[in-house]
Every structure is written in C-alpha cells, then in structure tokens.
Amino acid sequence: MNNPATISFTLQGRERSARWSSANDVPPPPRIVTVDDALGADEAYRLAAAGTGMLFTGDYHNARQLLGAIARRIPDGSKAKPKRNAAVPTTAERFYKYRQARTQRARVLAMLLVPVEPGPLVALRRAPDVSKAWLNAFGPVAEPTVVSLQELLGAIGAQQWRATGLHVPALGAKIHPHYGTFAPVRGEYLDLVARAELPGTSRAFDIGTGTGVLAAILAQRGVGQVIGTDSQSRAVDCANATLEELGLSGGARAIVQDMFPAGRADVVVCNPPWLPGTPQTLLDYAVYDPKSAMLRAFLKGLPAHLSEGGQGWLVISDLAERLGLRTREQLLGWIEEAGLVVCGRDDTVPSHGRAADPTDPFHAERSAEVTSLWKLEAR
Structure with missing residues (x-):
C-alpha cells in the first residue's frame, strides 16, 4: 500500500481507526461517516459531492447499487448551456473542461468506502472473495483497512483481465x-x-x-x-x-x-x-x-x-x-x-x-x- 495514513470514524457509538489504502495515493476524506443499507441515493450523492467519505457497513451488493446511483446523479457537463454572448470554446478548452468533469466524477465516486479485514476479506454481508485481486493490487492486510469501493472494483476488474x-x-x-x-x-x-x-x-x-x-x-x-x-x-x-x-x-x-x-x-x-x-x-x-x-x-x-x-x-x-x-x-x-x-x-x-x-x-x-x-x- 502506498499511503499508510490512519483514519478515524465512529461505529456503533465507539471511536474506531483503520489504515487507509489507495494505490493511486489519493488522500483519505477529511470527514468520514458510517452508513448502511438505509442510506438513500440522493443523500449519498449530497455527502459525496461535499467531500464526506461514507464507510458502508451493510450489504456488499447494496453498496454496489448505491455507487451506481451516485454515478447517475453526477453532472457530466456535456449538456451545460453556454452563456449568452460567450466566445465559442476551443477544442483544447472543451477537453480541459471534460477532464475537469471526469476528475470531479472520480472524486465523488471515491467517497463510498468499504472495510477490509486481514485475510484479506471485505467485511460486508454477501461480499465476494476478493483475496487474490486484493493481494495482486495492494498487498497483504495486517490490520483493519478502508478502501474506496471504486478502487476495489478496479482491482477486481484488473484481476479478471489478468486471469483471462x-x-x-x-x-x-x-x-x-x-x-x-x-x-x-x-x-x-x-x-x-x-x-x-x-x-x-x-x-x-x-x-x-x-x-x-x-x-x-x-x-x-x-x-x-x-x-x-x-x-x-x-x-x-x-x-x-x-x-x-x-x-x-x-x-x-x-x-x-x-x-x-x-x-x-x-x-x-x-x-x-x-x-x-x-x-x-x-x-x-x-x-x-x-x-x-x-x-x-x-x-x-x-x-x-x-x-x-x-x-x-x-x-x-x-x-x-x-x-x-x-x-x-x-x-x-x-x-x-x-x-x-x-x-x-x-x-x-x-x-x-x-x-x-x-x-x-x-x-x-x-x-x-x-x-x-x-x-x-x-x-
């Protein structure tokens, strides 16, 4: 793991800590709240857009669905109407705006987090076996760890590429x-x-x-x-x-x-x-x-x-x-x-x-x- 930061959060009324994992060297969110299956997509998007990390504690498949729902709520910028009398942007300016939108999208999606325990295993109900994908991407897990679900899914996809x-x-x-x-x-x-x-x-x-x-x-x-x-x-x-x-x-x-x-x-x-x-x-x-x-x-x-x-x-x-x-x-x-x-x-x-x-x-x-x-x- 490239980033050895430790994060803190409250779970069931108790202060907890965990290692932050990001192969992309993304820093952890400054604020983290614990959430579960009851969290609605609109509220999740509001929290993510504000830079609040959400540590999911419910069902793995529900977490994946929530991530998709957040993604559908992120504006892509392609439908924004130009201001009246504004100069037509150059191709380079359009590309820079496109890149900015993609970067913002990645930041928002990175706010949904999941816990990983030594094994390694994802500590959520109905979570799949991700041990091989995790070890090939991030290395061994010796203590409670938190990772963005988006990055975990990237590691799972990469493992499928590697196997096939x-x-x-x-x-x-x-x-x-x-x-x-x-x-x-x-x-x-x-x-x-x-x-x-x-x-x-x-x-x-x-x-x-x-x-x-x-x-x-x-x-x-x-x-x-x-x-x-x-x-x-x-x-x-x-x-x-x-x-x-x-x-x-x-x-x-x-x-x-x-x-x-x-x-x-x-x-x-x-x-x-x-x-x-x-x-x-x-x-x-x-x-x-x-x-x-x-x-x-x-x-x-x-x-x-x-x-x-x-x-x-x-x-x-x-x-x-x-x-x-x-x-x-x-x-x-x-x-x-x-x-x-x-x-x-x-x-x-x-x-x-x-x-x-x-x-x-x-x-x-x-x-x-x-x-x-x-x-x-x-x-």
Whole structure:
C-alpha cells in the first residue's frame, strides 16, 4: 500500500481507526461517516459531492447499487448551456473542461468506502472473495483497512483481465496485464513496431515498457538482447512475467529505471503517454504526460543511447495535436533541438471503438487520429 495514513470514524457509538489504502495515493476524506443499507441515493450523492467519505457497513451488493446511483446523479457537463454572448470554446478548452468533469466524477465516486479485514476479506454481508485481486493490487492486510469501493472494483476488474489474458495479434499470443499496468488494447501501434525494418538486431531498449509487450515483440523478432525500463516496479514485475510466459526471458528483461538504461542500442523504442496532462490514477500514467515531460526526455536523451547507425522509434498519436494540446511544430522543434533527424515514418489509423463512436464528445478528433512510428537518427 502506498499511503499508510490512519483514519478515524465512529461505529456503533465507539471511536474506531483503520489504515487507509489507495494505490493511486489519493488522500483519505477529511470527514468520514458510517452508513448502511438505509442510506438513500440522493443523500449519498449530497455527502459525496461535499467531500464526506461514507464507510458502508451493510450489504456488499447494496453498496454496489448505491455507487451506481451516485454515478447517475453526477453532472457530466456535456449538456451545460453556454452563456449568452460567450466566445465559442476551443477544442483544447472543451477537453480541459471534460477532464475537469471526469476528475470531479472520480472524486465523488471515491467517497463510498468499504472495510477490509486481514485475510484479506471485505467485511460486508454477501461480499465476494476478493483475496487474490486484493493481494495482486495492494498487498497483504495486517490490520483493519478502508478502501474506496471504486478502487476495489478496479482491482477486481484488473484481476479478471489478468486471469483471462489479452490476445496480441502482433505476438500471436496472450499477455496478462497486472493491476495498474495499461493493457495494450490498441493493436495498431503494436503492428507498427512489428513491421518496421530493424537497423540492427544486437540490442534494443524499450523505454516505459509497461506490460513489456513492445520488448516482447522486439525479442520475438530476433533482437539478441532487449532491456525494458519503467519507473513503476509493478510494471517491471508485469513485463518480466510477460517475457517469461512467452519464453523470451533468456534474452529480454525489464528493470526499474527512469528512462534509459546504461549503454547504447541499435533500436531504442518509446511509446510515451500521448496526451499532455496530469495523471490522476495509475492507469492515467499511460495516457497523460505532464507538459510532455517524458516525450521531451526521451528525445533529449536518445542520441547518447544510440549505437552507430542505430534508430530511435517514437510511437505516438497525433491526437494531442488534433485536440490543440500540442502542435506538430513543437514536436518537430523538440526533435531538432535534441540533435535528431527524421529518417522515416510509418502511419496507421486507429481501429478501437471510440474512433467510430459518434456519441464521443471528441468524435471528430478521434476519427481523424493518426498513429505514427517516427524513425529518428542522431545528426
């Protein structure tokens, strides 16, 4: 558990305390009240919107229904009427408002809490066995603990993903993403790496390896030594498990490292988060890159880690450009400032459901999105 805070609350007239658990490092609510099956949805939403945590003590399935009822009461902001004579917002402004609404929604939903006892087990009537999901997501429970139901459900869902696995056509095999590690559900960017001509097969680096899927593709293509790096230990554990399950761990491994490992490589691939923005959850770190920091760090450090004739492969979408969050000129400027030249580019279009969903508030931008593998060489 990342947050060792202790919370206090009153239960059956007695002061109690428990450990606060949040893998996302969300602080506990400043005020917590105990509630049960008698709590109505309107009152629950009022408390949650005011930032009051509600520790549920009734039936587990009722708690899930209450969470859904709270979610239905949260305004999504999409139906708000613009003020008279107000300027038409830019796409970037609309996206920022959308993100703010999503963040507020997450904060409200996080106010419904459930107790967890050593075992681990959820201390509610009719609660399912969550021990495997909990241990894989949060670790052992040695004392009474409280967690948001929303985060617990995320851990349960992640365990289902891990057990079932995700088939990756570019690998011809399944991988099993761990909790907090982004599942590569968008296969088009994997195909770009799988078909790009390799400048050499001695050594490759995969920066920000995540599940290890790109490292696995490079190893499967015959690169003799592949090193994946990630700043998150849970991602490194997942990547090494992926490589071992695929029988590739003899020549490929992942290590805990922020950006580049020591040495140089024929291929240095990076699929950074595609959108500038502040991550709010573990999974957000695979989507949002504050001020494009990882992208810029990759470009700046790349020349010092390329072998003679080696290439950097930047795998990135132009969605940030279409949303007005970054320009193509900025990207090309960062490439030039790093002492790099573009020696090739391979483009593809997305095949995921959101690109074809006309109800998505950013359907126009998503449907026009292009994902590219930029081949970069040192000048």
